Amino acid sequence: MNAPLTAIADESAYTEAVQLALDAAAAYYADGTSTLDDNAYDRLVRGIAAYEDAHPDQVLPTTRRSQHQHDRTWR
Structure with missing residues (x-):
């Protein structure tokens, strides 16, 4: 069962979430x-993916999604 996602409200929160996941x-x-346990990391990454799906024009170049559009995961 997948853990729920972390809700990301806006572009600023998205940018912070991406940096947290990268770190x-x-x-x-x-x-x-890691500063995050596996479940927290997975929820964060799913939240980032959901935000990127809803806001494709705001996808940061540092995310794997922007580098590999076919890759739905970060690890």
Whole structure:
């Protein structure tokens, strides 16, 4: 069962969410630590994806979605 998504209200919150996800992923892959547990990370990424689906003109170039439109996940 998928965890619910994190609701992202606006472009500013989206930008912050993307940075949080990028930072958490970098920490996880660098040394195994992360500021987010797996469920929180998954909810955040689903929230980012939902926001990007609703606002394709605001997709940041730093997201994997913008780099790989066919890839629905970040990891």
